[in-house]
Amino acid sequence: MSLQKLTITYEDANGKFDNPANRIEAQFNPEKYSLTKGVHFAEIDIPGLGSPILQFVRGLDEKITLELFYDTTDSGMVNNPRDVRQKTVKIYDLLKINSATHAPPRCKLSWGDGGQLFSFGSSLNPRCVVESVSEEFNLFSPSGIPLRAKLNVTFREYKTIEEQLKEIPKHSPDRTKFRTVQRGETLSYIAWTVYGDSTQWRPIADANTLANPRLLIPGTQLRIPSLTSSGAST
Numbered sequence: 001m002s003l004q005k006l007t008i009t010y011e012d013a014n015g016k017f018d019n020p021a022n023r024i025e026a027q028f029n030p031e032k033y034s035l036t037k038g039v040h041f042a043e044i045d046i047p048g049l050g051s052p053i054l055q056f057v058r059g060l061d062e063k064i065t066l067e068l069f070y071d072t073t074d075s076g077m078v079n080n081p082r083d084v085r086q087k088t089v090k091i092y093d094l095l096k097i098n099s100a101t102h103a104p105p106r107c108k109l110s111w112g113d114g115g116q117l118f119s120f121g122s123s124l125n126p127r128c129v130v131e132s133v134s135e136e137f138n139l140f141s142p143s144g145i146p147l148r149a150k151l152n153v154t155f156r157e158y159k160t161i162e163e164q165l166k167e168i169p170k171h172s173p174d175r176t177k178f179r180t181v182q183r184g185e186t187l188s189y190i191a192w193t194v195y196g197d198s199t200q201w202r203p204i205a206d207a208n209t210l211a212n213p214r215l216l217i218p219g220t221q222l223r224i225p226s227l228t229s230s231g232a233s234t
Helices: 085-095 161-167 187-195 202-207
Strands: 006-010 023-025 033-036 039-044 053-059 063-071 107-111 127-140 146-158 177-180 221-224
Touching: 006 085, 053 187, 063 085, 063 127, 085 127, 085 146, 177 187, 187 202, 187 221, 202 221
Parallel strands: none
Antiparallel strands: 006 023, 006 107, 033 063, 039 053, 063 146, 107 127, 127 146, 177 221
16 A cells, blocks of 8 residues: 555635645655644633633634654755755745735645544535644755755634534524523523523523623523524514
8 A cells, every 4th residue: 555645735716626736745744743622711700709600602723733844865965955945835835825815725634545634623624724834944954955844834724604503503492491590600601501602692681571681690590482593582
């Protein structure tokens, strides 16, 4: 079985990924790569509590960080040395702004039969962008030409609003329910737990004729109305 190289494919000016000229193969496959994925929580200060209440805000993009190695010593180290930056510049170019889209190009990562490298994204090979590149040179010709380099590259998952809404469908209770307020809970937090949408706190406030939706008394039983597809309570 032949060795399969990690490949970066980037879009052309028309947003297509099928141009063979827009494929970058790693000279050497990385020894390892790391994935990070997280969520963002806002801290809500409640006087008298030992720690703040955490309110979910949104998810964060998945990131892949990997090391790419480049070497040009096969061209010679003393006679006719080749600058390794002639190879690494292709990665740096992925940070440049495309004149047609006014943004850096989107990319796709693939490696062998396994295809995609991202874990938490879509089942299809997701698009990504290069977020950062750092380069380290560790071998030089006698005249100072860099011959060997290590690139630390971070790719960031890229998704449109439409793609994200399809992956995370929002759903609501199909009938009226009741919920007892716990200490430290906010109306937007309750809306998120029951509807999956923290912005839908108004139907709860209206259904319970809350004079001040920001002040919830622990132990209070709230009526949780069902939602129609338009977001109105029923």
